[in-house]
Amino acid sequence: MLVHDLETPSVLIDLDRMERNISRMQALCDSAGVKFRPHIKTHKIPEIARMQLEAGAVGIACQKLTEAQVFIEAGINDIVIPYNIVGESKTRRLADMALYNRLAVSADSPAVIAGLSEAAKVNEIALRVLVELITDQNRAGTTVEGAVDLAKRIDADEHLHFAGLLVYPSYASIRPALQETLLRLHESGIGVDVVSGGGTGAAYHVQEVPEVTELRVGTYVFNDWMTVRGGWATLDDCAMTVKTTVVSRPTEDRAILDGGSKTLSSEVMDGGYGFIVEYPEARLYRLNEEHGYVDVSNCDERPQVGEVVHVVPVHTCVVTNLHHTLYGTRGENIEVEWAVAARGLVW
């Protein structure tokens, strides 16, 4: 099938660009001497994870057990879950997965560790646990003091194995806390297998944080308007575009696209919901579920009803999650149709 024959809106992945993104990030990690562990949230597709592994990645990262299950069933068995798994049914599922797969999970509180321990005990395993340090992101994670305490609890628990430290994102600002934690763990005689960093932006500064031994990165595989605006990619690195059609030109200055928040998500950056490749001066300024509002007043040429335009979305990961299928293209050809296998898995 040709791209031309594909209905709109559809999500296209430029295979040349994606392949280049994959090999470039692997080369960056190789030259920095860190292991690379792609976060599959961006694509949610086992076939793409396999390309990342073939390029040299050591395993994958994903946030949810149900996502991990999809990739395990596809034969990918080295998985880090950088997320607090809470509740007995989930920790038991995790412990079951850990029987036959190389899993590690993060934790940032005694309550989370107690739950993991209980489940691991039932299965008589030593579950690998990374302790999450808090960063400038101010999301989950604990302090240096807390991390040392948690590492000791894990180390003392016969059903848990202290696997190391985890941060997100791993910018240089986290170094003092990382160094202090590592020093104190060393003084306590607790070994650290892994220091897991992450973030597409942070990846390009990985050499500034030599403590990091492994990187979790997602967005780089497709890139998006956010990574372009962050200075981490150019428009030529954006593998994902959304093919849309202009369905209305209600005024001289406005065009309406057949892709809205159900297609592009509601993520917004600097007042824009995406970048229109064919009309760089246009502004995608508002979305309803099925309508994209475009201000074309700054465009010399203006699109007509029926015209096809391609949108680089603000945030590629959430777009993937909205669609049943991604279409891998090479020039005008659709070379592959991928079902988004781990789409919408929130447990």
Next chain:
Amino acid sequence: MLVHDLETPSVLIDLDRMERNISRMQALCDSAGVKFRPHIKTHKIPEIARMQLEAGAVGIACQKLTEAQVFIEAGINDIVIPYNIVGESKTRRLADMALYNRLAVSADSPAVIAGLSEAAKVNEIALRVLVELITDQNRAGTTVEGAVDLAKRIDADEHLHFAGLLVYPSYASIRPALQETLLRLHESGIGVDVVSGGGTGAAYHVQEVPEVTELRVGTYVFNDWMTVRGGWATLDDCAMTVKTTVVSRPTEDRAILDGGSKTLSSEVMDGGYGFIVEYPEARLYRLNEEHGYVDVSNCDERPQVGEVVHVVPVHTCVVTNLHHTLYGTRGENIEVEWAVAARGLVW
């Protein structure tokens, strides 16, 4: 199964509230003397559409042909598509659907009408077309002048039937344009079957726009933080809540929920991404894909790791579209599990 046993995050629908919402909106339309046509975008579930029809609705509305197909296959045959259908493959599919179903579609330009006419001609049908008038929403639609011109083109086309006018939303501000268009169509001897209005907010003001003969409303069936803040519903009318778990308490003032933008969407209102039922003073101030950041500094009691809290989302329709299943609850019982049949259908 009990609600208690359901994993988080999960989307719950309080059946008592939903049933009350359905009968109340139908009663409102009945007493105003307008036909009611629920927009299925909010639930995307044929079983719920059937409840709306059994309560007295005349048919349904949906934006996309693939959505219409799901409901047609479920035996619902009276459908308005308030959207410009553009491109030959889509107009042909529409014309095929119109062979065996009572369909109407909107249009706002000669280009759209030409495409509809061509497809209708192939099937030798008279496709029913509503002309969309522009409103304060400044989305799609045409002017009074444009509408009269389009109605004449449709009327003159042997393969199209002019079915009336369509507006969104149908607030009183649209009356002057509606009246002028109706007058000019009357002067031109063109009959108007339907004036189709819409919007949950506008529904409560339907009596201020007596020209409207039929209403398309979606959100009312579940309601959300947006309809509450709009004054169109109370918290007690919110049938949809998202069951989530507190997975981290990294600081005194912050809690992290296991539902983020992949669960609640990125729609935001007054800086908040949802209302937490158990902690009305808490503020859900930021989302990542799997993390909900909650400021609990104003709460006297504060949640612990492992605690379950329920979130009223900002916008219910986009939440439905993110999930495979909605759980219909009556008290503590899960009475029904609905697959979101028309989820993610964007063509």
